[in-house]
Structure formats: structure tokens, C-alpha cells
Amino acid sequence: MYSFEFEKPSTIADAVTALEGEEAQALGGGQTLIPTLKQRLAAPSSLVSLNGIAEMKGVCVEDDGSLAIGGATTHATVAREAAGNYPALAALAGQIGDPAVRNRGTIGGSLANNDPAACYPAGALGSGATIITNARQISADDFFEGMFTTALDEGEIITSVRFPVPQAASYQKFLQPASRFALVGVYLARFADGVRVAVTGASEDGVFRWSEAEEALNKEFRGDALMGLRINPANMIGDLHGSKEYRAHLVGVMTKRAVEACV
Amino acid sequence: MPKDSGIGASSKRREDVRFLTGAGNYTDDINARGQAYVHFLRSDIAHGRIKNVDTSAAEGMPGVVRIFTGKDFEGVGGIPCGWEVTDRHGAPMQEPAHPILAQGKVRHVGDPIAAVVADSLEQARDAAEAIDLDIEELPAVLDMKAAAQDGATLVHDDLKNNICYDWHLGEADNDKVDEVFANAAHVTTLDLVNNRLVANPMEPRVAVAEYNRGTEEYTLYTTSQNPHVIRLLMCAFVLGLPEHKVRVVAPDVGGGFGTKIFHYAEEAFCTFAAKACNRPIKWTASRSEAFMSDAQGRDHVSTIELALDADNNFVGLRTNTYANLGAYLSTFSSSVPTWLHGTLMAGNYKTPVIQVNVKAMFTNTVPVDAYRGAGRPEATFQIERVIDKAARELGVDPIALRRQNFITEFPYDTPVALTYDTGNYHGTMDKLEAAADLAGFAARRAESEAKGKLRGLGVNCYIEACGIAPSNIVGMLGARAGLYDAATVRVNATGSISVMVGAHSHGQGHETAFPQVVADMIGIDESMVEIVHGDTSKIPFGMGTYGSRSLAVCGSAMVKATEKVIEKAKRIAAHLLEASEADIELKDGQFSIAGTDKSVAWGDVTLTAYVPHNYPLEVEPGLEETAFYDPANFTFPAGAYACEVEVDPETGKVSIEKFTAADDFGNIVNPMIVDGQVHGGIGQGIGQALLENCAYDENGQLLSASYMDYAMPRADDVPFYAVDHSSQTPCTHNPLGVKGCGEAGAIGSPPAVVNAVLDALNSGGKAVDHIDMPVSPSRVWTAMNG
Known part of the structure; x- marks a missing residue:
């Protein structure tokens, strides 16, 4: 790890100011950033911890019934506090990493990093969530721009994420055996106005919506509706843990299981 | 009735108190006052010629x-x-130089090029x-078969090719073997x-070396399974130091699994640099x-052939194996594919x-050496897989x-150089069939099928040569x-x-088990006996711990030394009791005159x-004995x-539902x-x-270089095991009748x-002959849909 300055502001405004510094880097739970620093793969001049900002923590229900989760809220907190209002999302949070990871890692950190195999991007995109920053509101459909890339500007902070609560939802995660990230994860949410299917782990472009499946399920919400639908393996990730074809196949299996879990 | 102390008792592991707290x-x-830290600059390419290492800016x-190259x-x-x-x-194997820091070429990703010693690690x-x-x-150079071809790029320019040795064991007459296979049914x-x-002990390797300018003595603390072996190799072959001036300490060691047997460049470097840097x-x-x-461990590519007669008797077995040694010869690497592998190819069977x-190959990969089982798992896997296919x-x-x-x-004299002293393979299989409830398998398969799952039963035998070894x-x-x-x-x-003791405990529980033996022999409480090891x-x-040898070899030395102690103690007791030494019996910590109630306590x-003061003049004072046991x-x-x-069947995911082991130790x-x-x-x-x-890409980059890609088994990957050790044919040639148990599980289970x-898969109608390990979901699915 290279030397860096460390700041821990207590307000969003102070954090935004601190992040204006040259080569300043926001620190959420550090579950990706700290290992990266230890490997000397990044050299920020200062780390700005977002963990001291009370207004960025916690889970609450908005007037319209949606769930607002502070950007610095840990996975363990979401797993616990969202369980009543949005059990599928709570279950997703409860499957991330191990207890140590869940007690450090934050939803804002995960979404901002947009790891192509992370769970939260699927949850946010599948739910049609709104990512709220210090500057604006971004719909999940506009937020994820490809592997490790988002719509966030330099120094922009995810202060909270607002999740509309669907009628039913399920996250089906097939584990990569080593990292236990998603080899393929499918988040399916059924709203009054339609079904959303978001896939993580599978694509070289990061999390994506499987629109053909959504269309088929909007016509008929049962597993068999997916029969004959196939994901094109061309853009899938192929690596040590699974070929492109295998991942494409798993997208179908996990989507079917998500549907079956919702009916 | 289980015993509550001594040999045969499940005494709780006394060392666990300190480990768990x-x-x-x-x-x-361990930190030495004034210590400096070394960081090794390692090659990030698999193979390259070193033109220049310029340390001037870094100095x-x-x-x-100081910076060393x-x-x-x-x-x-x-x-x-x-x-x-x-x-x-x-002819002797080809034996290339293995320098402490790379000279001339780098030969694998991770090969140390330079060592920087500084006040802090950062x-x-x-x-x-x-x-x-x-x-x-x-x-x-990565593919072993390509590396064996004439004209292949050389890992070591001074060798004639990449083949360390082309070795043979068993029937030498190729025509005879061909005839057996030609005539087979x-x-x-x-x-x-x-x-x-990758062995992946929980504790990575560490070395701390000190040099005392006043006494000219070195102390090396290192993560080793065998401190005396390290001292001998380092002093005699690497640094040219007199052994009496070097102390090697292996304190608590957090797992070895073989990979901490070997003498490594880093520990020799630290010892060398401690003097050079003072x-x-x-x-x-x-x-x-x-x-x-x-x-690293294993890495064999084999073709195994089994010939059977019309009555299904095994009549011939032949393997052609390529064994990867990596870029350099690690300490015992050459013995693993040969004497620890070829000699086990008879398995439990009377194949005549x-x-x-075996062709052992140099490649641009990390050296390969013994890993839990070392050669015996490779033999067992071939034999038991080909039998299953047959x-x-x-x-x-x-x-x-x-x-x-x-x-x-x-x-039984095998055709591959070993003499099995004893065993009861039918008896052990009987125990397995009962303990595993094989009779109930069909019902369990039906239950799995009702859930949409395919259920399979795999059975195999294993044998290992342990208690290493007769010198x-x-x-x-x-x-x-x-x-x-x-x-x-x-x-x-x-x-x-x-x-x-010469044995070293790094998870094996010697600190508990060894005292059980001594205490039992004398009849005193186990808590009165402590073992000292690792310094x-x-x-x-002694030669340390590997090859399931500690109790069978070092334990036997301990028994012999204890017998000498008891013999001398009896002479003292005879003097105190004014009796003949021949009449003295030792039981429950009391020396008594046989047939009387006269006794004296331990x-x-x-x-x-x-x-x-009151002592037999012809007996030396003191009570300390040493024994060596070969x-x-x-x-x-x-x-x-x-x-x-x-x-x-939808994902190819395998779940182990039941695992039963019947061992004869x-x-x-x-x-x-x-x-x-x-x-x-x-x-x-x-x-x-x-x-x-452990996978390398076509450039020799290690793909599985962290736990993000190298999948270690976790608690939820394994079932509760049923183990049965009641089939017991005691070893015929050591005093305890013990055989060793450390490697069995790793040998017998794959x-x-x-x-x-x-x-x-076959029960589900998929005619699949083989899937290479690891049998990952992806590989299973591919095999089912290939």
C-alpha cells in the first residue's frame, strides 16, 4: 500500500469538498478498494471515507412505499432491515461475500464500483431503482455503463438508492466456486406494469436487462414461457470457471428458477 | 469400552488451547531487535533472459x-x-542449477530476481x-508433451532437453507387456x-534470520516441517556454514501439507543477508x-491401461505419465513421480x-513437489479410475x-518393488459397505431422482507407502x-x-498423542509428559514430519528410548527394593517385586x-536416553x-451428500x-x-493466483464424514504396530x-467416461451436453 491522507467527513457537503482534491478517492466499505491498494494497484493521494456520514446510513420506507437505502449502509444492515419490506433485496444482500464482507461492504460502494459479477447491480437494475447522488438522481437503466463503469462523475457520491418494491421478486445466484461472486446472477422483479430481469456475472458489458425474457414473461409469467429463449453467448464472459456457452445457459436456468420462486 | 488415557484414548488436543486462544x-x-525487512522483486513473466538489473536508482x-541480485x-x-x-x-537425472536469486534467466512467474533489504517493508x-x-x-514452455519434443524451447539452456528423466519401473520388457495386452480379453x-x-497452508511462509557477530552463530526461524533437514541442506549445500554454528527453529507452524518440507531460497537468503547486512x-x-x-502439487498427465482376462482378472497394467516438475528441482520433487508414485501402481490388487x-518435465511454472499424499494420490487416481471404467x-x-x-x-511382493507386510482388503471393504449403508443406496437414489437430481455412488480403494522410510x-x-x-x-x-523429538507438529497433534504413548508405557498421567520439537x-x-511418518518412525524411536529409560529405572528400583532386576515389574507408575506387595513409585x-545417595554404583546417575530408529x-x-x-442436471453442480471412509491404520x-x-x-x-x-495461461501467467480464482474447499462444500477405523492389521515391523494416517484422506477421496x-451421469443416461478434475459445474455441464 502506498501512503495516503485519510479523511472521514461527517457530512455529505464536507465529503464532496474533500473529494475535489487532486487524486482523492472515496472509500465505502473498502472491500474492493483496500485489496487494490494493498496490491499497489492504485495510488490515491487521499482516501475520503464515507462511513462517518450519518445521513448516508440506514434503511427507511418512503411515503410512496419505496425503500430508501443510504449509500453507506452495509450489506448486513440491508439484509436485516429490508427483510420485512423487500425480502428479495434483503436476501441478495445476505448472500454477498461472508459476514466480514457484509459488515464492511456498502451498497453505494458496490454500485459505484459496478463489478461485472457483483450482486447489487442486478438488484438495482432489476428493481428499476433510482440512484441518488449529491448532485442528481439517475435511473438504474442509465446508471450502469459497462464493466466497472457508471454514469457517476468524478467526485460524485451515491448518497442513497431508492427501490420501488415489486409485487414479487427473486435473486438466483449461481456461485463462482472460488470468489463466490455470481458466476451468473439473475434478479427478477414483477411489478404491476411489467417484469424486469437483470443479469450479473455473465456479460462482458456488466449487468444487463434480458429484454426477451421480460417480454415473454410479460405475456405469460411462468417458467415455461422462457422455453426456446436463448442468450447469445458471444458477449458472455468466458474464463477458468465457465465458458461463454455455459454462462449463457445458466442465465436461462437462473431466470427460470427466479420465475418459479415468484409464483 | 474406550480408554480415558494412554494409547487408544481420545485425549483432547492440549495444543489447541493455545492455538484457539x-x-x-x-x-x-517473532521479531528481532533492529530487524530489517526483505522484499523480493519477482519475475512477472514466465521465461526471459536477464539483460540487466539496474538497482542504481533504488539504492x-x-x-x-542493501539490494541483492x-x-x-x-x-x-x-x-x-x-x-x-x-x-x-x-543415467542420472538432469539436474539444473537453482540459484537463490535468478541468474541469466527467469524461469517462472514469481522467480526472485532481486532482494531489497530496508528498514521497513514499505x-x-x-x-x-x-x-x-x-x-x-x-x-x-508449458505443455509437457510439446516440451518433450526435439527442438522445443529449453527451460535450462545448459541441459540437453526439458526431460529431467525418462524413468521406468516394473516389467522392463515392452514386448512382454504388449503381449499381455494383445492377449487380454x-x-x-x-x-x-x-x-x-496449490497447498495453501493457512500460514504463509516466513523467515527471520539473525547473526551474532560475537559468537558467529546464526539463528533462522522458519516455517518448516523439518528444521534439521533445512539446517543440513542450507549449511552443507547452499551457504557452506558449519552446522554447529547454525540453529534452525520452526516454532508453531500453521499447516504444511508438504509444501513446508522443502528448503527455499528465501530462508537461505535471510540467513545469508543477516550476516551480510549485520x-x-x-x-x-x-x-x-x-x-x-x-x-505446488500433483500435475501429472497420464494414459493408464488395464488388461483383464475373460474372467475379469487383472492381467496387466501400464501407465505412461508426464510429470511436471516446474522450472527447478525442489527438494524432493524428483522422488514424487517415481518412488512415491510408480511403486504404488499395484494398488490393492494382484495384477501380475x-x-x-514416467517422463519428468521442466516447464516455466512454479516448482512442483510433494503435497499431501505425494505421488500416491496420482497412482491411486489412475488405478481406481481405470478400474471403474472397466x-x-x-x-x-x-x-x-x-x-x-x-x-x-x-x-506380498508387488511387481513394482514393494513388499506389503500386512493388510485385509476384504475386511476393510466389509466395514465400508456396512458403514456407508451401500444396501440403502438405491432408495437414496430414488429420493434424489424425485427431486430432479442425479445421484451417483463412487467407491474406491487405496494403499499408500508411509512411515517413510528405510534408509x-x-x-x-x-x-x-x-x-x-x-x-x-x-x-x-x-x-x-x-x-x-525429530518429528515436527504443524497440525498433527503430536503434543497430545506422543505423550499418550510414553505415559502409557510407564503408567503415569499424560500431563507429566511434554514433547519438545522444532528447534x-x-x-x-531427526528428519521431521511428512509421508505419514511421525508416529511410525519418530514414535518408534521414542518407544525405544522410553524402553531404555524403563530398563535403567528398573535397575535403580531393584537397588532400592533390594531385589533382583529381573524380578522388577513396572505397572501404573509403580515398580514392584513380582509376586510381592513391595514397591517403589516412579x-x-x-x-x-x-x-x-542410595544408588547402585555401577549405574550412571541421571535418567535420559536417546534412540534413533530406522x-x-x-x-x-x-x-x-x-x-x-x-x-x-440443469447446472452441472455437484453436491456431496455422503462420504464414508474405512481405513486400516x-x-x-x-x-x-x-x-x-x-x-x-x-x-x-x-x-x-x-x-x-492451479491454471496457467498460454504465456505462463498464473490464472488462479488468488482466492478470487483458486477455489479452496469451504465448510459448506463438504458433508459430515463417517469414518470407520475398526479394520486393523497392525504393522508387523514397528513397535507400536502403527501405519500412519495423515495422507490417507487426500489419497483415497478424489x-x-x-x-x-x-x-x-451414467445413471441419468449420459454416457460420460471421464471428466478431469476439478469436476466443476462447468465441466460437468459441458460433459453432459458435449
Whole structure:
């Protein structure tokens, strides 16, 4: 790890100011950033911890019934506090990493990093969530721009994420055996106005919506509706843990299981 | 009725109190006053010619003490290989130099190029980044069969090719073997890979070295399974130091699994640099360094053929194996594919004609050496996989086929150089069939099928040669060391006992089990006996712990030394009791005159030995004895394992539902510790079978270089195990009748898992002959849909 300055502001405004510094880097739970620093793969001049900002923590229900989760809220907190209002999302949070990871890692950190195999991007995109920053509101459909890339500007902070609560939802995660990230994860949410299917782990472009499946399920919400639908393996990730074809196949299996879990 | 103390009792592991409460003392816990830190700059390419290593910019950086490169070690010895294998033509193996820091070329990702010593580790890392490397990248040699071809790129330019040796064991006459196969009623052939593994002990390697300018003595603290072996190799072959000036300490060690047997460049470097810098030097491997510098395991590519007659008797077995040694010869690497692998190719079966052919290859990968089982898992996997395939092809019951071909008479001379002293393979299989409830399998399969899962049963046998090893035999086979062990039993004045042993405990529970033996022999409480291990300044010259040898070899030395102590104590007791020595009996810590109620307690005798006022003049004072023990033969633990899996046909995911082990370890000192050893071994075997895969890309980059990509088995990957050790044929040639249990689980379990997966797929109508390990979901799905 290279030397860096460390700041821990207590307000969003102070954090935004601190992040204006040259080569300043926001620190959420550090579950990706700290290992990266230890490997000397990044050299920020200062780390700005977002963990001291009370207004960025916690889970609450908005007037319209949606769930607002502070950007610095840990996975363990979401797993616990969202369980009543949005059990599928709570279950997703409860499957991330191990207890140590869940007690450090934050939803804002995960979404901002947009790891192509992370769970939260699927949850946010599948739910049609709104990512709220210090500057604006971004719909999940506009937020994820490809592997490790988002719509966030330099120094922009995810202060909270607002999740509309669907009628039913399920996250089906097939584990990569080593990292236990998603080899393929499918988040399916059924709203009054339609079904959303978001896939993580599978694509070289990061999390994506499987629109053909959504269309088929909007016509008929049962597993068999997916029969004959196939994901094109061309853009899938192929690596040590699974070929492109295998991942494409798993997208179908996990989507079917998500549907079956919702009916 | 289980015993509550002594031999046969499940005494609780006394060492666990300190391990579980954070009171252990590991090498990284040791800090010497004024120590400097070393960071090794390692190659990030697999193969390249070193044009220049420019350290000038780095030399003056803050905190830098000194920077070493390969040039500093010209004239210093390299890492030696401890076993010279003779090839099929009678020539010695090709033995390339293995320098402390790379000279001329880098030969694998992780090969150390320079070592930066600095006041802090961060300063050392900063300076290492300022070293300017000019290295011409060369094509990486990776595929073993391609590497064996004429004209292949050479890993070592001074060798004639990349073949360390082309070795043979068993039937030498190729025509005769061909004839056996030509005349066979059935031949089963299988191409398979024994996947490369990274040992991954929880504690990475660490070394702390000190040099005392006043006494000219060195102390090296290091993560080793065998401190005396390290001292001997480092002093005699690398640094040219007198052994009496060097103390090697291996304190608490957090797992070894073989990879901490070997003498490594980093520990020799720290010892060398401690004098050169006149500072204590500390090195702690990061996990990333462990992945690219700890000797790795397995990595064999084999074609195995089994010939059967019309009655399904095995009539011939032949293997052609390529064994990957990596870029350099690690300490015992040459012995693994040969004497620890070829000699086990008879398995538990009376196959009359066996031919083993092994080409050991240099490649641009991390060196490969012994990993839990070392050669024996590779042999077992081939034998038990090809038998399973033969049973399927012939449509016969795989257990019946094995039983039909079991060796049943002992001693048995195999066609591959071993003499099995004892065993009872039918008896052990009987225990397995009962313990695994094989009769209930059909019902369990039906239950799985009702859930949409395919269920498979895999059964296999194994045998291993343990208690390594008779020095005269291994000497003939090329070992450059004796493989005896030693123990000193020091009885203190008040009767407590310190036993200094050559074996090293790094998870095996010696601190509990060894005292059980001594206490049992004397009839005193186990708490009165303590073992001392891991410090060359305290222990006799023993060879350490590997090859399931500790109790069978070092334990035997301990028994011999204890017998000498008892014999002397009886002479003292006879004097005190005014009786003839021949009439003295020792029971429950009391010396008594046979047939009388006259007795004297152990503690009174020991006190008399050290306060010899009323004492036999012809007997020396004191009560301390040493014994060395060289075994007459290997020991031959054997067993039968059964694994039941469920396969999810949609995803290819394998779940182990039931795993049963029936082992014959001979006599058992502590059944609980033996259970734990078997559990751990099976866990590692399941890891190899389902999860672990050390993979390089076509450029020699390690793809699985961290836990993000290298899948270790976790608690939820393995089932609760059923283990049965009631089949016991005691070893015939050591005093305890013990055989060793440390490696069995890792040897016996991989074929059981793979056999079970294939049984599941075939039961589901998928005619799949083989899937290479790890049998990952992706590979299973591909095999089912290929």
C-alpha cells in the first residue's frame, strides 16, 4: 500500500469538498478498494471515507412505499432491515461475500464500483431503482455503463438508492466456486406494469436487462414461457470457471428458477 | 469400552488451547531487535533472459539497507535436490542449477530476481519498484508433451532437453507387456490429468534470520516441517556454514501439507543477508507470493491401461505419465513421480504385470513437489479410475471387480518393488459397505431422482507407502539422506518427562498423542509428559514430519528410548527394593517385586536417579536416553472409500451428500486425532476433485493466483464424514504396530468423488467416461451436453 491522507467527513457537503482534491478517492466499505491498494494497484493521494456520514446510513420506507437505502449502509444492515419490506433485496444482500464482507461492504460502494459479477447491480437494475447522488438522481437503466463503469462523475457520491418494491421478486445466484461472486446472477422483479430481469456475472458489458425474457414473461409469467429463449453467448464472459456457452445457459436456468420462486 | 488415557484414548488436543486462544507463537510473531525487512522483486513473466538489473536508482532510496541480485550469489551454492533419480538407461537425472536469486534467466512467474533489504517493508517495496529490469521475454514452455519434443524451447539452456528423466519401473520388457495386452480379453484405457494444486497452508511462509557477530552463530526461524533437514541442506549445500554454528527453529507452524518440507531460497537468503547486512532480516510471504513461490502439487498427465482376462482378472497394467516438475528441482520433487508414485501402481490388487513409464518435465511454472499424499494420490487416481471404467464397460459391479482382484496373502511382493507386510482388503471393504449403508443406496437414489437430481455412488480403494522410510532402501533408490528419526526421553528429577523429538507438529497433534504413548508405557498421567520439537538446538537429529511418518518412525524411536529409560529405572528400583532386576515389574507408575506387595513409585526412582545417595554404583546417575530408529520397511495403510453425490442436471453442480471412509491404520493411539486427520485429508481430496485448479495461461501467467480464482474447499462444500477405523492389521515391523494416517484422506477421496459423479451421469443416461478434475459445474455441464 502506498501512503495516503485519510479523511472521514461527517457530512455529505464536507465529503464532496474533500473529494475535489487532486487524486482523492472515496472509500465505502473498502472491500474492493483496500485489496487494490494493498496490491499497489492504485495510488490515491487521499482516501475520503464515507462511513462517518450519518445521513448516508440506514434503511427507511418512503411515503410512496419505496425503500430508501443510504449509500453507506452495509450489506448486513440491508439484509436485516429490508427483510420485512423487500425480502428479495434483503436476501441478495445476505448472500454477498461472508459476514466480514457484509459488515464492511456498502451498497453505494458496490454500485459505484459496478463489478461485472457483483450482486447489487442486478438488484438495482432489476428493481428499476433510482440512484441518488449529491448532485442528481439517475435511473438504474442509465446508471450502469459497462464493466466497472457508471454514469457517476468524478467526485460524485451515491448518497442513497431508492427501490420501488415489486409485487414479487427473486435473486438466483449461481456461485463462482472460488470468489463466490455470481458466476451468473439473475434478479427478477414483477411489478404491476411489467417484469424486469437483470443479469450479473455473465456479460462482458456488466449487468444487463434480458429484454426477451421480460417480454415473454410479460405475456405469460411462468417458467415455461422462457422455453426456446436463448442468450447469445458471444458477449458472455468466458474464463477458468465457465465458458461463454455455459454462462449463457445458466442465465436461462437462473431466470427460470427466479420465475418459479415468484409464483 | 474406550480408554480415558494412554494409547487408544481420545485425549483432547492440549495444543489447541493455545492455538484457539491466540497464544500460539508463529514465525511471523517473532521479531528481532533492529530487524530489517526483505522484499523480493519477482519475475512477472514466465521465461526471459536477464539483460540487466539496474538497482542504481533504488539504492539511495529512503531506508534501503542493501539490494541483492543474482550477482551477489555467484559462488554461493544453489538450492539442492535431495533425491537423484536414475533414468531407464542408468543415467542420472538432469539436474539444473537453482540459484537463490535468478541468474541469466527467469524461469517462472514469481522467480526472485532481486532482494531489497530496508528498514521497513514499505520502503523495501518502494525501492523494488525503482529497480530497472531489462529482460528479453522468451517463449514459455508449458505443455509437457510439446516440451518433450526435439527442438522445443529449453527451460535450462545448459541441459540437453526439458526431460529431467525418462524413468521406468516394473516389467522392463515392452514386448512382454504388449503381449499381455494383445492377449487380454478386455483392455480399458483412460487419459487423465491429475490437476495441479496449490497447498495453501493457512500460514504463509516466513523467515527471520539473525547473526551474532560475537559468537558467529546464526539463528533462522522458519516455517518448516523439518528444521534439521533445512539446517543440513542450507549449511552443507547452499551457504557452506558449519552446522554447529547454525540453529534452525520452526516454532508453531500453521499447516504444511508438504509444501513446508522443502528448503527455499528465501530462508537461505535471510540467513545469508543477516550476516551480510549485520542486521536481523525478516521476510513474510504475502498470499500472492505463496501462490507463485510455494512448491505446488500433483500435475501429472497420464494414459493408464488395464488388461483383464475373460474372467475379469487383472492381467496387466501400464501407465505412461508426464510429470511436471516446474522450472527447478525442489527438494524432493524428483522422488514424487517415481518412488512415491510408480511403486504404488499395484494398488490393492494382484495384477501380475505392471509397467510404469514416467517422463519428468521442466516447464516455466512454479516448482512442483510433494503435497499431501505425494505421488500416491496420482497412482491411486489412475488405478481406481481405470478400474471403474472397466467395470462400466464390462457391466460388472465395481466393488465385486475390485474384490475379485484383491491381494489376500501377506507379505506380498508387488511387481513394482514393494513388499506389503500386512493388510485385509476384504475386511476393510466389509466395514465400508456396512458403514456407508451401500444396501440403502438405491432408495437414496430414488429420493434424489424425485427431486430432479442425479445421484451417483463412487467407491474406491487405496494403499499408500508411509512411515517413510528405510534408509538403506531409499539410499539404493537415490535418496541423498537417511530417513530414520530420533527421540530423547529426558526424565526430570520429580518424574515429569520431556521428550525431544525429530518429528515436527504443524497440525498433527503430536503434543497430545506422543505423550499418550510414553505415559502409557510407564503408567503415569499424560500431563507429566511434554514433547519438545522444532528447534535444532534442543532436539536430536531427526528428519521431521511428512509421508505419514511421525508416529511410525519418530514414535518408534521414542518407544525405544522410553524402553531404555524403563530398563535403567528398573535397575535403580531393584537397588532400592533390594531385589533382583529381573524380578522388577513396572505397572501404573509403580515398580514392584513380582509376586510381592513391595514397591517403589516412579517419582521416587526418578528422584533417586538425580539425587543418587542410595544408588547402585555401577549405574550412571541421571535418567535420559536417546534412540534413533530406522524402519525395516514402509508401512502400508489401506482403505476403501465411498462417496455419494447429487448432480443438478440443469447446472452441472455437484453436491456431496455422503462420504464414508474405512481405513486400516493398524493400531491407533488417539482415535479422535486420527478422525481429524482423515477429515482434513478428505476435505483436501474433495478440494482437488471438485474445486481446486492451479491454471496457467498460454504465456505462463498464473490464472488462479488468488482466492478470487483458486477455489479452496469451504465448510459448506463438504458433508459430515463417517469414518470407520475398526479394520486393523497392525504393522508387523514397528513397535507400536502403527501405519500412519495423515495422507490417507487426500489419497483415497478424489477417485471416489469422480467415480460418483460419473455414476450419477451414467445413471441419468449420459454416457460420460471421464471428466478431469476439478469436476466443476462447468465441466460437468459441458460433459453432459458435449
